[in-house]
Amino acid sequence: QVESVLHQLELSQREVGGDGYPYGLQIILSAISACTHFSDPVELLDLDPALHRLREKAKNPEFVSDLIYKYLLNNTHRVTLTFKPNAQLDERKNQAEKNKLEAIKAALSESEVTQIVEQGEALKARQLLKDDESILPKVGISDVASELKVPEAVIYKHNDEIVTAYEQGTNGLTYHQAILDLPVLNAEELTLLPLTLGYLTEIGVGDDDYLSVQSKQSLVVGGISAFSSIRAKLGDDDKTQGYWALSGKALARNHADFYKLMNDTLYNADFSDTKRIGDLVSQSLSRKEQSVSGNGHGLAMNIACSGMSAVAQHAYKTSGLPALVNLRALNKDSNKLSLAKKFSDLHVKITQSKPQHLIISDTSNVKDAVDALMQNWKSQSSQCADEFNLDYKPTQVKEAWVAPTQTNFCAKAYPTVTADHDDSPALSVLGAFLRNGFLHTAIREQGGAYGGGASQDSAIGAFKFYSYRDPRVSGTFDDFDRAIEWFKQVQHDEESLEQAILGVISSIDKPGSPAGEAKQAFHNELQGRDSKWRNDFRQKILNVTLDDLQRVVSLYLKPDNASIAAVISDQYKNEAQDMGMTIYEI
Known part of the structure; x- marks a missing residue:
């Protein structure tokens, strides 16, 4: 068992990550604990000498048992903490917050009420202002590498x-x-x-x-x-x-x-x-x-x-x-x-x-x-099987699932196209454009949700709007529709388009671990997406125009084609029913 632990430690120390976030950042974060405790971060990162010392100590059959006695059984510096679940905890917290807000409101003077209203209006006006982003350094399309490097x-x-x-x-x-x-x-x-x-x-x-x-x-x-x-x-x-x-x-x-x-x-x-x-x-x-x-x-x-x-x-x-x-x-x-x-x-x-x-x-x-x-490797005798396929009947969905949650999660989807269609790049950029230009402000800043956005899912041929941990339901679905109208009616600039394109390109070009990039290359090849296909798709993203976005919005984001769904708390059940959703209980 000790050798198993040492083996896993060596694996974790050797493995070059980077699929979740950059490997260099992982190294820095792992070294912080040593730095904050006035130790040598290099010793923390270079485990080989420590593993060698542990293997020598582990030759003593009493090594682990001595540690257990010293640091656990005979350790007088310990606390036993017991947690007991309370089914009414959330309800009590909500009621306490409600009572607190009501008490604050009752104590407000007329001038304080006026001041709060004025501050709310000022905040709304500030949220609608367009920031001058020219004062910040920026990366442009001209800075993007000419092609994606794919392992061979x-x-x-x-x-x-x-x-x-x-x-x-x-x-x-x-x-x-x-x-x-x-x-x-x-x-x-x-x-x-x-x-x-x-x-x-x-x-x-x-x-x-x-x-x-x-x-x-x-x-x-x-x-x-x-x-x-x-x-x-x-x-x-x-x-x-x-x-x-x-x-x-x-x-x-x-x-x-x-x-x-x-x-x-x-x-x-x-x-x-x-x-x-x-x-x-x-x-x-x-x-x-x-x-x-x-x-x-x-x-x-x-x-x-x-x-x-x-x-x-x-x-x-x-x-x-x-x-x-x-x-x-x-x-x-x-x-x-x-x-x-x-x-x-x-x-x-x-x-x-x-x-x-x-x-x-x-x-x-x-x-x-x-x-x-x-x-x-010894493979078993293989048999030729019928080619895998899935049965499918297209349907329009209007569903709400009631879950044990205090907030809501809303989604609206439109059928579009898969990755090999010429409109897929424009739809991918459209998701980033709507998120940056409208949805973040409307759903998060003004609507109070933790997050929201839109994206094209070319794997299944769908364009999706969504909100995350949302205090609203019907209001959020209204904002999804308003985002489309906003795009159609407002005159948009090339800078906003460039930001949306760069957002999509950054997700394509995001570096991974050495092994992760090879796995991605292999499975893309299996699915018909070789390096040429991937670079051609990437170039199509870079070539998307505002006219392309207007065209795909008019062609695919039609109200009659939309499906809606939500995961909601129990108190929003009637609101979802009023929207024509079928209710399911988890």
């Missing part, structure tokens, strides 16, 4: 195994993914697919139970996970492309054990432990319930777009609020043996196709990574 791969073939390898600065880590095409799945299998993949690396493998497997993972890898990718095919929106992947990372010195563990997990995962399956379902339900208020705007957009494409409808059923309802039903079902068999059968079904492999490693290890895979 080398393809290897050996005994029918296809390996795509990227040579990146991974600092002694190797990343591996085994990618398999999805077969045709029925409705129940599609619903169970995310759970099957999520539990694949959390259960036993072969003769080992899940605890033994977790111990192996800690000793050999930095984590294993599985995920699926289901998207519309480029050039044919009526067809979908589906595959899934088993993904892991490990230190280069563990190549052989890494691939054997990945191989065993892929083909020999054991879903027969019904108690473990029950625990995993319960954990999934808990995470899903806790995520509602934090991701309410995403769930609202998920609902609003659910009738606009096959991929959007699938996402609604498998990751939206219906998935929460389904998890509750699975958690209540006492027949976990039947559920475990369904997971096992689905696992067998999705492992029938021949995998292809992605490997990412640094210059000194990439060849050994490929050779070790060829020597240690």
Whole structure:
């Protein structure tokens, strides 16, 4: 166990991140604690000497137990703190705030009331002013790089195994993914697919139970996970492309054990432990319930777009609020043996196709990574399955889901086009233009929401408006409509267009980790988006004009085509019903 901990520490110290936010910033933030406590930040960042000392100390069999006695059992400087839940806490807080405001209001003099009204009017006038941004340094379109640099791969073939390898600065880590095409799945299998993949690396493998497997993972890898990718095919929106992947990372010195563990997990995962399956379902339900208020705007957009494409409808059923309802039903079902068999059968079904492999490693290890895979990977006999596709019936949506939340999350969506359409770049810029020019002020500054905006989702062919932690419902939907009218009626300048374009380009050009950029390049290639396609799309973004924006607004953002959705607190149920929404209870 001590060696497992040391192994994970070494992995975390070596890994070059940067997918969430810049790696340099991660380094600076991790060093701050040392600086603020008058220690040497270099020692904190260079863990190799510390790991060596720990390994020497760990040779003493009493090492861990001595630490437990010293710092935990015999430590007199401790506090035992007990929290007790109170179901009336939110209600009491709201009532206390209401009473406080009423007391303040009752104590106001006439002149103080007048002053507050005047300040409100002054604030509104200030919010409507356009700031002089010319006084600030700026980046212009002329400063944008001419093209996006995409990592290049080398393809290897050996005994029918296809390996795509990227040579990146991974600092002694190797990343591996085994990618398999999805077969045709029925409705129940599609619903169970995310759970099957999520539990694949959390259960036993072969003769080992899940605890033994977790111990192996800690000793050999930095984590294993599985995920699926289901998207519309480029050039044919009526067809979908589906595959899934088993993904892991490990230190280069563990190549052989890494691939054997990945191989065993892929083909020999054991879903027969019904108690473990029950625990995993319960954990999934808990995470899903806790995520509602934090991701309410995403769930609202998920609902609003659910009738606009096959991929959007699938996402609604498998990751939206219906998935929460389904998890509750699975958690209540006492027949976990039947559920475990369904997971096992689905696992067998999705492992029938021949995998292809992605490997990412640094210059000194990439060849050994490929050779070790060829020597240690054993694919099962593959079968040709029918091509994956999704059934789909377009529908217009008007739904509100009542959730245990104090605020609301609103969304309005319009059917548009997918990424390969010529109008997709203009729609992408339009989202940033509306957010910068109107929605931020109307929804956040004046409406009181934590956030709001608009975006084009070219993966599903939808243009979406949204608000986040919003004290309003109908007023926000009015603001969505006002944003469109504002764009049509106001004369806009080239500077606002440039800002919107740069916002989209920054999201495209945002640097990632060395491994993350290679993964992105590989999966884009799988989906038909090679480096030429990506750079052509990027250039189209840079070429968008105000006339293009006016055209797509008139063509796609038509009131009769819109779908609306909201995740709301109980007190806004009647307001949502008055807007024609069907009410669902979470």
